[in-house]
Amino acid sequence: MNAKKQAAKSGKPGKRAGPVEASRLTRDDWLDAAFRAVVEGGFDKARVLMIADALGVTRGSFYWHFTDHAELISALLARWVARELALDKQLRAEATSDPRADLERLLEAALAHGGPDLENIRFELALRGLGRRDPTVAQMLVEVDEARMGLFAQKFQRLTGDPKKASELAALFYLAIVGSNQALSRPVNPPQVSEYLMGIISTYLIHQQAPAPASPARRRSGPKAA
Numbered sequence: 001m002n003a004k005k006q007a008a009k010s011g012k013p014g015k016r017a018g019p020v021e022a023s024r025l026t027r028d029d030w031l032d033a034a035f036r037a038v039v040e041g042g043f044d045k046a047r048v049l050m051i052a053d054a055l056g057v058t059r060g061s062f063y064w065h066f067t068d069h070a071e072l073i074s075a076l077l078a079r080w081v082a083r084e085l086a087l088d089k090q091l092r093a094e095a096t097s098d099p100r101a102d103l104e105r106l107l108e109a110a111l112a113h114g115g116p117d118l119e120n121i122r123f124e125l126a127l128r129g130l131g132r133r134d135p136t137v138a139q140m141l142v143e144v145d146e147a148r149m150g151l152f153a154q155k156f157q158r159l160t161g162d163p164k165k166a167s168e169l170a171a172l173f174y175l176a177i178v179g180s181n182q183a184l185s186r187p188v189n190p191p192q193v194s195e196y197l198m199g200i201i202s203t204y205l206i207h208q209q210a211p212a213p214a215s216p217a218r219r220r221s222g223p224k225a226a
Contacts (some may be wrong), residue, residue, distance in 0.1 A: 004029060027065040027075070034076050039119045042126045046073065080127070081140055092154060099158035103173075103206045106155065110177045111184065111194050121181045130171045149174060160209055169209060176201045 021160050052059045053089045059133050066072045091109075096102055131137040152170035153163075160166050178195040183189075 004096075008168055021037060025055065025061055025065070029055065030062065031076050031079060034072055035080075036119075036125050038076075038099055040124045043073070043130050046203070047215060050074070054140065077127070077137065080123070081144060084144050085147055088151050092151050095158070099155060101207050103155050104202055105158065106176070107173075107198055107201055107206070110183070111180050111198050118185070121185050125181065125185055145174075156209070159206070160211065165209075169205060173201070173205050176205065 012150050032050045034046045037054065048062050049059050052062060055061075057122065062072075064076070068088055091106060094102070127137065128141060131141045140165075149170050153166050156169045156173070157163060157164035159167070180194075180201070183197065184194060
């Protein structure tokens with residue numbers, strides 16, 4: 001019998017979970033519940049007993065899947081990072097013939113609000129709060145931020161053809177998204193707020209950065225006849 005099951009059956013904190021209860025929940029069920037707890041109240045709410053109550057099981061069920069609370073949080077963060085990096089990789093590979101349309105698609109995805117999108121925004125805001133006091137989390141966020149900045153710079157490079165300008169626009173683009181997500185994280189937000197923010201970011205950071213169309217070259221006239 002593995003250590004986790006021994007912990008569950010030995011009465012390690014909380015009541016012992018029965019076999020039906022323990023087998024009913026998966027590791028991802030616990031991670032999903034922890035994610036929802038963070039969305040609702042930050043990482044202080046992602047406690048084993050509180051999550052068990054939300055799932056309607058005893059705390060002993062937890063030890064079938066995790067050694068302790070630290071392993072739960074570590075797994076939750078690792079899953080979030082893996083999903084974010086996979087999304088960035090997918091978006092990097094996707095490109096149309098119009099770099100402006102590609103950037104607008106990134107912007108729309110980043111500022112989508114409501115339902116799961118709002119939950120993702122709130123989770124990341126809570127995670128960034130945790131990163132201010134936890135160096136390990138801070139380093140993890142650096143990895144995600146660098147991947148996103150690389151993605152944005154690649155898209156702006158296609159738009160402007162200027163590596164330096166692309167890097168600077170990518171930084172401004174990311175700052176605009178982070179600030180917008182702060183505004184959109186409120187429980188009640190009229191849809192037009194998201195539309196307004198997307199409109200001004202798109203206007204100033206995407207459309208006004210596209211190179212002006214080249215004017216038709218003048219036809220060179222041949223030497224005038226004497």
